Amino acid sequence: MTSIVESRSGIYHDSVSLMQVSRRVSLVKGVEAALVAMATRLNLDLLTEMGFAVPDGARPDDLVVAVRAADEGSLADAKAELDRALVEVTTPRDGFAEHVPTRTMHSAARRLPATIGLISVPGPHAFVEALDALESGLNVMIFSDNVPVGQEVMLKDEARRRGLLVMGPDCGTARVRGVGLGFANAVESGPVGLVAASGSGAQQLCCLLDHAGVGVSHVLGVGGRDLSAEVAARSTFQALEALDADPATELIVLVSKTPDSAVAASLEAAVKTLSTPVVMALVGPGRPDLSEVATEVARLMGRARPVWFHLGASPEDVPRGGALWGLFVGGTLCQEARAIAMPLLGAVGTELPVQAASSSDGGGRSSGHLMVDFGDDRLTRGRPHPMIDPSLRIAALLQAGTDPGCAVVLLDVVLGYGAEPDPAAALAPAIRRARSIAAAGGRDLAVVVSLCGSTRDVQGYERQADELHHAGASVHLSNAEAARVAVSLAKGP
Amino acid sequence: MSVLGGLLQEEPNVVTAGIGVLHESLLAQGAAAEPVAWRPPLEGTAGALTATMADRRRADANRAAVGRLLAASPHLVDVRPARDALQLRAGTFLHAGPPISLDRASGPLLGALTGAMLFERLAGDPDQARARLDAGRVTIEPCHHRAAVGPMAGVVSPSMWVAEIVDTVHGGTSYCPLNEGLGKVLRYGAYSPDVVDRLRWMSDVLGPALQAALRRHGPLDLKALIAQALQMGDELHNRNRAATSLLIRALVGDMVECGLPTKVVADTLRFLDGNDHFFLNLGMAAGKVASDAARDLPGSTMVVAMARNGTDFGIQTAGTGDRWFTGPAAIPEGLYLGGYGADDANRDIGDSAIMETAGLGGFALAAAPAIVRFVGGDVARALSITRTMYEITLGESTAYLIPILDFRGSPVGIDVTKVVRTGILPVIDTGIAGKVAGTGQVGAGLVSPPPEAFVSAIVALGEEADRQRSGQVGQGG
Numbered sequence: 001m002t003s004i005v006e007s008r009s010g011i012y013h014d015s016v017s018l019m020q021v022s023r024r025v026s027l028v029k030g031v032e033a034a035l036v037a038m039a040t041r042l043n044l045d046l047l048t049e050m051g052f053a054v055p056d057g058a059r060p061d062d063l064v065v066a067v068r069a070a071d072e073g074s075l076a077d078a079k080a081e082l083d084r085a086l087v088e089v090t091t092p093r094d095g096f097a098e099h100v101p102t103r104t105m106h107s108a109a110r111r112l113p114a115t116i117g118l119i120s121v122p123g124p125h126a127f128v129e130a131l132d133a134l135e136s137g138l139n140v141m142i143f144s145d146n147v148p149v150g151q152e153v154m155l156k157d158e159a160r161r162r163g164l165l166v167m168g169p170d171c172g173t174a175r176v177r178g179v180g181l182g183f184a185n186a187v188e189s190g191p192v193g194l195v196a197a198s199g200s201g202a203q204q205l206c207c208l209l210d211h212a213g214v215g216v217s218h219v220l221g222v223g224g225r226d227l228s229a230e231v232a233a234r235s236t237f238q239a240l241e242a243l244d245a246d247p248a249t250e251l252i253v254l255v256s257k258t259p260d261s262a263v264a265a266s267l268e269a270a271v272k273t274l275s276t277p278v279v280m281a282l283v284g285p286g287r288p289d290l291s292e293v294a295t296e297v298a299r300l301m302g303r304a305r306p307v308w309f310h311l312g313a314s315p316e317d318v319p320r321g322g323a324l325w326g327l328f329v330g331g332t333l334c335q336e337a338r339a340i341a342m343p344l345l346g347a348v349g350t351e352l353p354v355q356a357a358s359s360s361d362g363g364g365r366s367s368g369h370l371m372v373d374f375g376d377d378r379l380t381r382g383r384p385h386p387m388i389d390p391s392l393r394i395a396a397l398l399q400a401g402t403d404p405g406c407a408v409v410l411l412d413v414v415l416g417y418g419a420e421p422d423p424a425a426a427l428a429p430a431i432r433r434a435r436s437i438a439a440a441g442g443r444d445l446a447v448v449v450s451l452c453g454s455t456r457d458v459q460g461y462e463r464q465a466d467e468l469h470h471a472g473a474s475v476h477l478s479n480a481e482a483a484r485v486a487v488s489l490a491k492g493p
Numbered sequence: 494m495s496v497l498g499g500l501l502q503e504e505p506n507v508v509t510a511g512i513g514v515l516h517e518s519l520l521a522q523g524a525a526a527e528p529v530a531w532r533p534p535l536e537g538t539a540g541a542l543t544a545t546m547a548d549r550r551r552a553d554a555n556r557a558a559v560g561r562l563l564a565a566s567p568h569l570v571d572v573r574p575a576r577d578a579l580q581l582r583a584g585t586f587l588h589a590g591p592p593i594s595l596d597r598a599s600g601p602l603l604g605a606l607t608g609a610m611l612f613e614r615l616a617g618d619p620d621q622a623r624a625r626l627d628a629g630r631v632t633i634e635p636c637h638h639r640a641a642v643g644p645m646a647g648v649v650s651p652s653m654w655v656a657e658i659v660d661t662v663h664g665g666t667s668y669c670p671l672n673e674g675l676g677k678v679l680r681y682g683a684y685s686p687d688v689v690d691r692l693r694w695m696s697d698v699l700g701p702a703l704q705a706a707l708r709r710h711g712p713l714d715l716k717a718l719i720a721q722a723l724q725m726g727d728e729l730h731n732r733n734r735a736a737t738s739l740l741i742r743a744l745v746g747d748m749v750e751c752g753l754p755t756k757v758v759a760d761t762l763r764f765l766d767g768n769d770h771f772f773l774n775l776g777m778a779a780g781k782v783a784s785d786a787a788r789d790l791p792g793s794t795m796v797v798a799m800a801r802n803g804t805d806f807g808i809q810t811a812g813t814g815d816r817w818f819t820g821p822a823a824i825p826e827g828l829y830l831g832g833y834g835a836d837d838a839n840r841d842i843g844d845s846a847i848m849e850t851a852g853l854g855g856f857a858l859a860a861a862p863a864i865v866r867f868v869g870g871d872v873a874r875a876l877s878i879t880r881t882m883y884e885i886t887l888g889e890s891t892a893y894l895i896p897i898l899d900f901r902g903s904p905v906g907i908d909v910t911k912v913v914r915t916g917i918l919p920v921i922d923t924g925i926a927g928k929v930a931g932t933g934q935v936g937a938g939l940v941s942p943p944p945e946a947f948v949s950a951i952v953a954l955g956e957e958a959d960r961q962r963s964g965q966v967g968q969g970g
Binding site: 012013014016017061099100101102103104105107108109111112113114115116117118119120121122124125127128129131132133135137138139143144151154162163164165176177178179180181182184218238241242243245246248384388417418458 | 496497499500501503504505506508509510512514515516518519521522524525526528530531532539542543547552564877880881884891892894900910911914915917
């Protein structure tokens with residue numbers, strides 16, 4: 001015969017619930033007697049009557065647990081049953097009422113046992129929801145941009161205090177246990193984990209690796225500013241630690257635009273302490289591009305050297321000579337193309353030229369090379385991301401048709417969850433139209449598309465590639481390859 | 494120990510707020526996702542809301558505030574004259590709601606003050622009373638400023654008897670006048686001779702009888718009584734039938750044995766039996782003493798008082814001391830008695846919104862299906878109202894359980910940040926007073942506070958948070 005009597009403070013349940021708990025515990029095989037009750041005078045008397053000693057200093061608002069069982073095994077079973085029963089009494093109840101919609105992260109988290117809060121409300125309101133999510137025990141992915149950096153630091157410090165992760169703000173993509181969040185491609189699961197300060201960079205890597213036969217375990221986004229001096233890689237360090245501890249992850253790739261140099265140095269040091277190897281994919285001048293990184297990761301994973309999918313080139317595959325306009329929806333894809341173009345073309349602007357009042361004036365070259373990121377904070381304020389709403393970029397594409405100086409257009413198209421259901425439906429006609437406007441002005445406008453996606457993406461990779469190709473574009477899975485083709489066309493004979 | 498709250502170990506269930514496409518993408522992948530029906534916060538609050546949310550004291554202060562509100566244990570300990578209990582001097586009257594000057598006072602408040610002056614023999618007739626009121630010959634002060642609460646006009650005068658409630662956990666004390674019943678009564682602004690006569694009887698007979706019975710009985714646990722009444726179909730604001738019955742049951746033995754003449758005992762018991770709302774005032778004082786236990790917790794955004802004076806609706810929060818944040822009181826929506834209609838209704842009035850402050854009344858409407866038609870609703874709406882109130886509260890009662898919600902605790906502790914974020918206003922179920930002094934009750938229904946009160950509260954909380962932050966910087970430098 002063996003028994004336990006203990007009092008627990010800080011737990012309150014009503015007497016009916018506790019009678020149900022007591023009954024469940026007493027029904028466990030080998031249990032002779034059990035009482036789970038609030039330590040009121042009445043219940044303590046009952047405890048004495050049942051032959052238990054009253055615990056010292058028990059107050060009426062303490063919970064008393066007393067179990068007597070035949071042997072230690074039965075006692076352990078009883079304790080396990082007790083824990084289960086107590087959890088069930090505190091499990092959220094709904095009753096017979098109809099659901100009313102949840103209005104805060106906190107109340108939604110009460111309805112669904114969740115690990116992640118995905119926030120895509122307008123940037124000025126994201127902080128409040130994110131803090132509420134953290135206080136509700138959720139990791140947070142902030143898809144929203146236009147969140148002040150001071151708020152980002154505050155959220156990330158709060159998250160670390162709570163042992164949680166903030167992905168974002170401006171975190172476009174993440175993948176956790178096979179589920180893609182935000183913009184995400186349907187790629188195979190596998191051994192490579194990504195820590196991504198760059199959404200489109202992470203999507204490009206996932207798609208390239210998928211093509212190379214290498215699957216992905218998780219993608220933990222950290223937000224585009226995480227490797228800045230102000231944010232100092234707060235989330236990146238946590239994400240690296242989490243992937244290092246994850247048994248499914250054999251290799252980690254850290255993908256980012258060029259980080260702050262001091263932050264990069266502290267990261268290099270931190271990476272050395274991890275037991276999982278880390279490959280750095282820091283997109284920028286003088287660094288390996290993402291396709292080269294993917295090739296290296298494939299090699300490390302024992303795969304054959306990949307050849308990236310591409311479909312034709314522009315009909316007249318001859319160098320034009322003229323301005324290259326890169327019109328991007330993915331920030332890192334834009335930066336990668338820029339890093340490739342600048343050494344070969346020289347200056348590359350970041351803004352579209354102010355549109356001429358009519359196409360008849362000018363006549364000479366109105367602009368130089370440029371690369372515009374339509375996903376930039378400045379261009380998304382008060383409007384959806386260009387992967388969801390393509391209208392601004394399509395207008396720019398038509399402007400390229402009318403601009404006499406523009407010879408080559410480089411476009412990225414990102415497929416996957418969250419993106420437009422059929423990007424080619426709007427883009428292919430726009431490509432045709434831009435090319436025919438240019439043709440009317442005696443120009444042959446070359447269009448090069450970097451098509452980021454996997455064969456399992458809902459939009460259908462091959463169909464999208466075919467339609468864009470039929471509209472007169474060359475199509476490339478590798479953004480770097482697309483950029484090189486576009487640069488060589490623009491450079492001229 | 495799980496890393497990042499089990500992020501990489503557990504099923505990736507997601508709560509989403511914002512773009513619908515991102516939510517649908519999760520469902521398309523077979524993931525479990527719960528959408529938040531997010532909307533922008535009340536206009537003009539975004540900056541103050543951010544500052545308030547960023548206040549590092551907030552989470553702990555709110556936990557403490559709702560913890561104290563829930564832990565409070567109100568006991569009815571005594572009944573005695575307001576003169577002694579509240580140190581109320583002749584010519585001073587208490588009233589419901591935030592402070593107000595007589596020139597802005599509503600009809601029912603002026604009517605109740607008129608009746609109270611007649612009761613106190615400070616005027617010989619209503620005209621004389623009004624003249625003295627108009628001449629500023631009396632002093633008026635909110636009940637809340639003396640730890641008291643009064644229903645409707647809430648007028649308390651020195652000769653009235655009040656109940657004294659003590660929170661045995663935190664030691665606070667609160668007071669309320671004794672409930673007169675329904676119909677033509679002082680609290681609804683009536684002052685006819687029968688109203689004044691009843692008040693005299695209450696002071697001469699009822700008060701002393703209750704005092705004798707209660708002193709013999711000893712402190713009466715109101716929290717336990719309210720918990721039972723809630724499971725018997727009261728929501729403790731517009732329905733107090735079960736609670737009043739339980740009170741009579743608890744006191745009847747001592748009342749019989751405490752040596753009072755049989756006639757007094759019988760009259761007292763008949764009066765209580767004839768007044769389903771007798772318990773309301775005691776419930777309000779219980780709510781008051783529990784809410785007061787949560788006062789003065791810097792950084793807390795929890796509401797500790799909601800009260801109306803017939804002109805303004807005011808709220809106070811745990812983080813902003815004794816400041817009132819006010820806006821115009823609304824006219825309740827509901828059902829009207831006899832030939833009365835909305836044109837006869839006064840603006841919302843009374844301290845009784847302390848019931849909702851403490852998680853009862855409109856917040857517990859789901860527990861009182863028997864009265865939902867009386868306040869102009871149906872059972873589905875009652876359930877929906879209680880369910881909605883969980884969206885703006887910090888906790889759930891551990892004592893006040895709602896059977897039809899599978900014994901879920903009632904929503905408790907209104908959070909100003911949640912009201913401002915969601916735009917959901919507290920729902921109060923209340924009586925409706927006639928707007929002309931002397932009319933009495935004209936109906937009952939549902940009402941909400943003006944959003945302005947919450948907007949000015951969040952602005953003040955935001956300023957407090959900013960002051961606190963800059964104070965810390967100053968100390969650090």
